[in-house]
Every structure is written in C-alpha cells, then in structure tokens.
Amino acid sequence: MNNFQDWFRQDRLPHIYCTGCGNGTVINCTLNAVNAMGWTPENTVFISGIGCSSRAPGYIVTDSLHTTHGRAIPFATGVKLSRPDLHVVVFTGDGDLAAIGGNHFIHACRRNIDLTVVCMNNYIYGMTGGQGSPCTPLGAVSTTTPYGCAEPPFDLAALAVAAGANHVARWTSYHVKELTKAIHDGLETPGFSLIEAVVQCPTGYGRKNRLRDAAAMVGWMRDHAVLMQRWRRMQEEGTPLPPGAFPVGEFVRRNLPAMGVPK
Amino acid sequence: MTRLEFMQGNTACAEGALAAGCRFFGGYPITPSTEIAEHMARKMPKVGGVFIQMEDELASIASVIGASWTGVRAMTATSGPGFSLMMENIGYAIMTETPCVVVDIQRGGPSTGQPTRAAQGDMMQCRFGSHGDGSVIAVSPASVQEIYELTAKAFNLADRYRVPTFVMADEIIGHMRERIEIPDAVEIVPRRPLEKGSLPFAAGEDGVPGFPAFGNGYGVHVTGLTHDERGYPSTTDPHVHERLVSRLVNKVEGARQEMADFEVTNPDAEVVFISYGAPARAVAQAIHDMDDERVGHLRLRVVWPFPDFALALFKSARVFLMPELNLGQMAREAARHTNVPVVSIPEIGGELHTPDRLIACAEGYL
Numbered sequence: 001m002n003n004f005q006d007w008f009r010q011d012r013l014p015h016i017y018c019t020g021c022g023n024g025t026v027i028n029c030t031l032n033a034v035n036a037m038g039w040t041p042e043n044t045v046f047i048s049g050i051g052c053s054s055r056a057p058g059y060i061v062t063d064s065l066h067t068t069h070g071r072a073i074p075f076a077t078g079v080k081l082s083r084p085d086l087h088v089v090v091f092t093g094d095g096d097l098a099a100i101g102g103n104h105f106i107h108a109c110r111r112n113i114d115l116t117v118v119c120m121n122n123y124i125y126g127m128t129g130g131q132g133s134p135c136t137p138l139g140a141v142s143t144t145t146p147y148g149c150a151e152p153p154f155d156l157a158a159l160a161v162a163a164g165a166n167h168v169a170r171w172t173s174y175h176v177k178e179l180t181k182a183i184h185d186g187l188e189t190p191g192f193s194l195i196e197a198v199v200q201c202p203t204g205y206g207r208k209n210r211l212r213d214a215a216a217m218v219g220w221m222r223d224h225a226v227l228m229q230r231w232r233r234m235q236e237e238g239t240p241l242p243p244g245a246f247p248v249g250e251f252v253r254r255n256l257p258a259m260g261v262p263k
Numbered sequence: 264m265t266r267l268e269f270m271q272g273n274t275a276c277a278e279g280a281l282a283a284g285c286r287f288f289g290g291y292p293i294t295p296s297t298e299i300a301e302h303m304a305r306k307m308p309k310v311g312g313v314f315i316q317m318e319d320e321l322a323s324i325a326s327v328i329g330a331s332w333t334g335v336r337a338m339t340a341t342s343g344p345g346f347s348l349m350m351e352n353i354g355y356a357i358m359t360e361t362p363c364v365v366v367d368i369q370r371g372g373p374s375t376g377q378p379t380r381a382a383q384g385d386m387m388q389c390r391f392g393s394h395g396d397g398s399v400i401a402v403s404p405a406s407v408q409e410i411y412e413l414t415a416k417a418f419n420l421a422d423r424y425r426v427p428t429f430v431m432a433d434e435i436i437g438h439m440r441e442r443i444e445i446p447d448a449v450e451i452v453p454r455r456p457l458e459k460g461s462l463p464f465a466a467g468e469d470g471v472p473g474f475p476a477f478g479n480g481y482g483v484h485v486t487g488l489t490h491d492e493r494g495y496p497s498t499t500d501p502h503v504h505e506r507l508v509s510r511l512v513n514k515v516e517g518a519r520q521e522m523a524d525f526e527v528t529n530p531d532a533e534v535v536f537i538s539y540g541a542p543a544r545a546v547a548q549a550i551h552d553m554d555d556e557r558v559g560h561l562r563l564r565v566v567w568p569f570p571d572f573a574l575a576l577f578k579s580a581r582v583f584l585m586p587e588l589n590l591g592q593m594a595r596e597a598a599r600h601t602n603v604p605v606v607s608i609p610e611i612g613g614e615l616h617t618p619d620r621l622i623a624c625a626e627g628y629l
Binding site for chain 1: 286287313315317323325326327328329330331332333335337475478479480481482483484485486488495496
C-alpha cells in the first residue's frame with residue numbers, strides 16, 4: 001500500500017467522532033506509521049475495547065476485534081500468542097486502559113507481550129458524556145466531578161515503564177510528526193509498547209474547563225507539553241514545574257525479554 | 264488400539280481437549296479445576312500449543328476468544344467464582360459467534376462457598392448468566408471416561424454452531440480417579456470456513472455463518488455491538504437487532520434434536536429418573552439394586568439445549584424424579600416440557616445422593 005487512506009473502510013463513513021475531536025489525528029498517525037512499516041491489511045490486526053477511541057478499528061479494513069470494556073489487551077494476547085506472525089495493534093482510551101482495564105494493562109507490560117498499544121487520553125469518558133476518569137487532572141470539572149476532581153490522576157506512561165514495557169512514549173495530537181514517529185518506534189520494538197496520545201475532547205472536557213473549542217485545547221497542549229529532556233533537566237535543577245505542565249517524548253526504549261515475538 | 268489408564272477426571276478433561284486439537288489454553292487457578300490448567304501447562308508446549316496463565320478469569324476467557332479468531336481450538340477451565348467473572352465475555356462470544364470451550368468444575372456456591380465440594384449450582388448460570396437473549400450448548404459428564412469424550416465433543420459442537428460450549432462437570436467427576444480407555448483418535452469436525460466473497464455474518468438455512476479466521480485476508484470486523492451481515496455496528500435499527508439475536512438463539516434451539524445426546528433405560532417405566540453428571544451414578548446404582556422395569560432413567564449428556572422431546576419417549580411415565588446437586592435447577596426446566604409431574608430431589612452441601620435415598624424416593628411412587 002502506498003497511501004494510508006487505503007486502510008480506511010470508506011463504506012463506514014461518516015464516523016461517529018464529534019467536531020474537533022483529536023481521535024482522528026491519532027488514527028491517521030497510527031495508519032501512517034503502520035503503512036511506513038510495510039505492513040498490509042492481511043497481516044495486521046486492530047483490537048480495541050469500549051469508548052470513543054475503541055471505535056477506530058471499525059473504520060479500518062483489516063481483521064479487527066471491537067471487544068468488551070477494558071479487555072482489549074487480553075483479547076490481543078490470545079491473537080498474538082496464537083499467531084505471532086500477525087502484527088497486533090490495540091486502540092484504547094484512558095477510561096478503558098487505566099480504569100476497568102488497569103489490571104490487564106500492567107500485566108501485559110510485565111509480560112512484555114509484543115503488542116503496540118495506542119492510548120488516546122482525553123482525560124474523560126467521552127462516549128458516555130464526559131464523566132471523570134482515572135486520568136482527569138486534579139481540580140478538573142466533569143459531570144461526575146462537578147466541584148472539581150478530588151483524586152490525583154494516573155501517569156500512564158510512568159506506570160507502563162514501572163511495569164516493564166519495552167517502549168513507552170507520550171505525545172499529543174498537536175505533535176503529529178513526533179507522535180507518528182513514536183508509534184513507528186513502538187511498532188518496530190519487540191515486546192510491549194505504549195504510546196500515550198493526549199487528545200482534545202472539546203465536547204466532553206474542554207467546554208467544562210475553560211477550553212471552549214478544539215483550537216483552545218490544542219493550544220493548551222502545545223503550551224503545557226514539555227520535552228522530556230527539558231523536563232528532566234528542570235527536575236535535576238530543582239526548577240519549579242509550571243502548573244499543568246506534563247512531559248512528552250520517549251520515556252523508555254529497551255530490550256527486556258519479551259513474549260509473542262515472531263521467530 | 265485403545266490405551267488403558269487410571270486417570271483423574273480433570274486430567275482426562277485436558278487430555279480430551281488435546282486429542283480434539285485444542286492448541287490454546289488461557290486460564291487462572293481455581294479449586295477444584297486447577298489440575299486442568301496444570302496438565303495443560305505441562306502438555307501444551309510439547310504439542311506446539313499455547314498455555315498462558317492470565318491475570319484473572321476476565322482475561323482468561325478474553326484470550327481464549329482472541330485465540331479462537333485465529334482459527335485455533337481454544338479452551339479455559341474454571342469453577343463458580345471464576346465462571347461468574349467470565350459471564351461478560353461469554354456474552355461477547357455468543358454475540359460474535361466465537362467457538363470456544365469453557366469447562367466449569369462446579370463447587371458449592373453462592374460466592375466462594377465450598378471450594379472442595381461438588382455441586383451443580385451453575386446449570387442456570389451457564390444458560391442465562393450473561394445479559395441479553397442468547398443460547399449456548401452444555402454437556403455434562405458422569406465419569407472420567409465421559410469427561411474425556413464430552414470435552415472432545417464440545418469442540419465439535421462449538422465449531423459446528425459457533426457458540427460457546429460448556430463442559431458442566433463437578434468436583435466429584437473432576438477429582439475422581441477411574442479407569443479410562445483412551446482411543447487412538449477422536450472425531451474432529453473442523454470449522455467451516457467462510458466462502459470468499461460472502462458477507463461474514465450472513466448465514467444459510469442452519470443459521471451458522473462460515474468462519475473467517477484472522478490473517479487470511481477476509482478483513483472482518485468483529486464487534487459485540489448489534490451488527491449487520493457485514494459485521495458493521497447497527498445499534499438503533501430494531502429489525503437488525505431482531506434478525507441477529509433471533510438467529511443466534513434459533514441456530515442452537517432449532518438444532519436440539521440434531522445435537523441431542525442421552526441414554527434411556529426402561530422406556531416403559533412408570534417412575535423415571537432424569538439425571539446428568541455425578542448424580543447419574545447414584546441413579547444407575549439404584550436402578551441396578553431395584554431391578555424393576557417400572558423404574559426408568561433418562562441420562563443427559565447434552566444438557567443445553569434441553570432435549571424436551573426426550574421426556575415424551577417415556578409414554579407410561581407417571582412421575583419424573585430429578586436428583587441434582589442443587590435445589591432443583593434443571594427440574595424446573597424439565598417441568599416446562601411435560602404434563603407429568605417432575606419432582607426435584609435436591610442435595611446440597613457436597614455429598615452425592617445415596618442409592619438408598621433414591622430407591623426410597625422411587626418406591627414412594629410405585
């Protein structure tokens with residue numbers, strides 16, 4: 001295939017995503033990376049759980065499993081171990097991966113099974129209308145945190161590093177080139193790879209948190225994403241980190257023993 | 264040449280699965296089913312299959328369904344508490360028509376109940392435990408020989424009808440050690456592949472679509488959402504949902520004659536025991552001891568879909584007696600299908616009915 005657009009099921013359009021949603025950007029980045037790997041629809045499988053992000057495989061021409069909430073990774077584990085020659089990519093979101101699927105997530109990192117997981121982190125449950133998730137920032141407003149979120153969020157990338165994944169990166173839907181490169185790195189790396197893609201959800205999150213439209217949200221991501229090298233330097237120097245800032249870049253790339261790698 | 268062995272029921276279950284070509288086992292330890300996973304852990308690598316111990320039963324059944332979509336025969340084994348956790352993805356397997364085998368070595372419940380004692384308390388759960396309408400297949404073995412045979416058969420049924428198929432055994436059969444004759448080979452009827460160019464969820468008269476295994480260029484989208492014949496979500500059209508779910512139910516319920524598997528003793532009897540699983544052994548002893556043609560036995564090997572027509576084979580029956588290791592679950596099902604009174608003989612706590620108790624029950628009606 002030459003064109004990433006050939007990967008889409010044209011007869012499934014229009015898609016369900018809201019105006020201004022960042023998920024489409026991440027899907028495009030993923031398909032560009034898959035295409036650049038030289039993979040084909042015949043040897044690539046997309047697997048997802050439940051949520052807005054998990055609708056992605058339904059728009060792609062490959063074999064795909066749209067599974068139950070939080071369980072995409074164990075389904076993918078069964079596919080990959082039975083057919084290690086197939087390339088298996090998981091689409092998920094912060095609610096799917098970090099809340100209901102949290103246990104499967106850390107165990108897949110520990111097994112270091114040869115999957116690439118692309119998590120669209122929009123800080124919210126988008127499909128059900130904007131409830132707080134385990135990644136909703138402290139103080140942020142959602143329909144279930146109307147007075148501001150009182151719980152600290154998970155750092156998904158740090159969690160994956162600690163649990164043993166071979167490759168972990170975080171970018172945002174603003175950083176299209178970097179995100180595509182990071183996904184490509186994940187596809188290349190034997191073992192488990194997590195690419196956390198912070199995405200805007202103007203409908204479910206932005207409107208409640210003074211980021212009224214997609215442009216405001218993408219601008220916020222641009223202004224608050226701090227390159228990993230700079231982030232580490234600031235930490236070493238003891239420089240105060242700006243409020244709301246978060247590190248982006250490659251968290252880890254290593255070659256620990258992995259499962260499901262084709263021989 | 265068959266091979267004679269002295270074997271535990273759980274081991275025989277795993278051996279039956281391997282003989283049937285099972286090459287993926289995803290499981291999680293739970294009493295009294297654990298020996299199945301342990302045996303698979305030893306054996307799978309030697310036959311080129313996959314054994315994986317997952318992080319919980321939710322993941323076990325999910326991995327099994329994922330493996331099945333690559334065309335592999337896949338299985339998990341568990342008991343009550345784990346079976347409860349699997350209900351979510353069993354519904355997914357029903358909705359997506361994924362062949363898979365789930366072994367439930369039943370123990371006393373509810374909740375953690377009696378981990379080491381036998382029960383048949385999950386008979387309704389296997390049929391109705393996942394939300395929504397749907398149908399499944401269940402077999403119930405009464406000996407070590409039979410858990411071998413019926414586990415192997417479960418794979419054929421799962422593949423033929425594309426539905427999760429349950430081996431509803433119990434702690435007695437799972438942990439019993441008995442003589443078993445292992446055949447050279449078991450009958451294997453492979454999954455019918457989808458014809459190229461056909462819609463992946465369009466079915467012929469039998470209601471069962473061909474199987475589009477992953478990695479063969481079918482490009483099939485599989486979803487637990489209500490879907491049309493292309494596999495595409497269609498969640499608000501009442502006709503699409505009605506058409507899909509009716510087919511999922513009818514392909515199993517409409518085939519109950521075809522897949523029926525039971526034994527009849529003394530068809531002219533007036534007092535007839537109906538049994539499945541371990542209690543069948545006590546019934547067989549009672550019938551032997553009574554030596555009375557007025558007492559009969561209907562022993563079920565396939566329990567779901569329930570063979571309603573089998574009750575009518577006993578034309579002289581005045582009463583059906585149904586000993587179960589629960590408070591009368593399948594007795595209620597039997598009673599739906601006959602005007603002859605069905606009397607439950609419940610036994611809970613972990614002990615099997617004694618033949619003497621069953622004889623006393625039968626004599627009360629003679």
